[in-house]
Amino acid sequence: MITGGAGFIGSNLAHSLAQCPEVSEIRVVDDLSTGTRSNLTGLGVHFREGSVLDADLLDRAFRDVDTIVHLAALPSVPRSVKAPLASHHANATGTLSVLEAARRAGDVHVIAASSSSVYGSNPELPKHERLRPSPMSPYAASKLAAEAYLGAYHHSYGLPVLPFRFFNVYGPRQSTGSAYAAVVPAWISAALSEQSVVVHGDGTQTRDFTYVGTVCRVLTQAALHRVVTPDPVNLAHGTHTSLRTLLTELERATGTTLRRRHTAPRTGDVQHSRADPARLRALFPGIEATPLDEGLRRTIAWFADHSNEFTPREPR
Template sequence: MPSAYQSLKSDLKGNAQHWLVTGGAGFIGSHVVERLLRWGQRVTVLDDLSAGRKENLQLAATAAAEGGGTLRMAHFVEGDITDEQKCLHVIQGMDYVIHLAAMGSVPTSMEKPDQCHDTNVTGTLNMLLAAKKAAVKRFVFASSSAVYGDIVADAKVERNIGRPLSPYAASKHVNEIEAQCFFMAYGLQTVGLRFFNVFGPRQNPNGAYAAVIPQWISAMKAGRNVFINGDGENTRDFCFVRDVVQALLLAATTENEAAYGEVFNVGLGKATSLNELFAVLQTEVQSQTGVEVPGPVFREFRPGDIRHSCADVTKVKELLGFEPEYTVAKGLKETVAGY
C-alpha cells in the first residue's frame, strides 16, 4: 500500500496547482520549491534575500529537471513580508501558501527583539490576513521546537510547552496562536509545523550562528578542528530536509479536518548525540574527500544549552501520514555530497 506521500505525488502530478512559498530562496524553502517543480506544480516565491539566495532557486530548478520535472524556474518576487501591500498582491490566485519567511536565529532575536517581532509576528499576521482575503485552500507555516522553552522532557509532545527563552521562541508561539485563531474565527485552514534540527544541502555553513552540521562539514573538509560544547552527550533530533518537505506538503494537502488549526512536531523521532553525529560525519567526509579529519575538541558547556531534545512524532504520523524516509546517516551522506 502506497504511503500518504506517494499517493500525494500521484495526485499532484498532472494536476498543477499554484503555490506561494515565502522564504522560498532559503535552505528549506528551496527544497520545497524543488519538489513542487519536480511534480509539475506552478510556484511563486516571495523572499527579501536577507537569508535566501537566488542561486538556491537555480539549483532547485536544475535538480527538479534532472528528476523528471519541469525546467522552468519558480516565479520570483523580491519583497518583505512586513510589507502588507506586497503580501496582498503576491498571494492573488494562489491555491496553497507555505510560509517559511522568518528571522530564524535565536541569537539574532536576542540582539534584535524588535526586528524579530516585526518579521515573525507582524509579517506572519500580514500573510494570514492576505491568505484570508484571497481565500486560499490552505496556509501552512513553520513554527519551531523553540516554543517548548524551559519545559523538561526528553520527548517533546505538542500539548505541553514551557515558558519561552528567547524573542524568537515567543514569536513562534504567537504565530501558532494567531493561526489557530484565524481557523476558529474565519475558517482559514491553517497547519503549523514545529521543526526540530533540520539539516541538508544548501544550509548556510557561514556566520556566527550557522547550524552545527554545515559548520562541522566546512571545518572537516578544510582539515580544521571541530569544537563540541560539553561532553558531546547532548542529544538532538536531527531531521533531513527532504523529510521536512514531505511534512509541509502533506500538511498543505491533507483532507483530515482534525489537522486544521493544529501544530505538529516534525523530526525523526529519534535522538542523536553530538558524539554520534561527529563520528558519522567524520567517516563520510573522509570517505568522500580523502581529507584526514582530526578528532573533536571539547569545550565548556554553553550556558542555557538544553541537554536532550527529541520530537514525539505520534501526532504528525497519525493525522498527516508522515513517515520519515531518511535516517540521520543517509541524510548526512547526501549532505556531505551536497557541499
C-alpha cells in the same frame, strides 16, 4: 506560494514541488536577507523580492493561490538573543502579516513553520504537542506567538491552517558561513576544509535531526492534500542523537578525524530535544524519516560538489 522560498528549506521545497505534476505554478516571496536567488536556479518559479511585512506585495503575490507555505523567518536562537526586536518583527509580526493577506485573498490554505524551541526548558521527553511551552529565547517566544496567531485565525475567521514545529532540520543549501550557522552545516564545512569544529558545551546535548528531504515530503503532502489542523504538529520522527554521536557519524562519512574546540554553552540553547511523532504519523502515515547516516552522506556530497559556487552569507 512559498514565503522565504529562496532560503534553505524553502528552496528545497521549491525543487520538490517542481517535480509534482499536480502543481501548476510556484511563487516565491523572499527578501534575500538569508536566502539567495542561486538556490532557485533552474526552476521556473515566479519570484518577488520583498518582505512579508509589505502588505501590498503580499496582496499581489497571494492572488489566486491555493496554498501558502510560510517559511520566511529570521532564524537562530543566538541571533534573537542579540537582536530580539528584529526576531519578533520577522517571525511574529511577519506571520500575522501573512495571515491577514491570506484572509484578504480568500480561502487560502496556510502551512507555517514553528520550532521545537518553543518547548524550551520543559524537561519532559519526548516532546509532545500537549506539553506546556516554556521558551528560553526571544526566537522561541516569537515562534510561539506565530503558532498562537495561526490558531486564532483558524478559530476566528475559519482560515485553514497547519502549524509545524521543525526540529533541527539539515541538508543541502543550508548556510555554513555565518556566526549563526546550524551545527550540521558548520561542522561539515569544517570537515571539508580540515578545520577544527566548535562544540558549545560538552557535546552531550541531544537533538532530533531531521533531513530536509523528509521535511519537504511532509510539506508537499500537506499542501497537495490540504491537511488542516489549528494544533501544532511536530515535524520530526523521534530520534535522539547527541552531538558527540553526530561528530562520530561525520567522521565516518568523511573519513577524517575532526579536531574539537569546546566553548561555553550558548544562552537560550536547550540541553535535550526529541519529538513525539505520533501526531505526525497519524496525519502522514506513509512518510518515513531519512536515516541520519544517509542524510549526512547526501548533505556532505552536495556541499563537496558545490564547494566552488556555494557562497555562505552573513545575515543582515
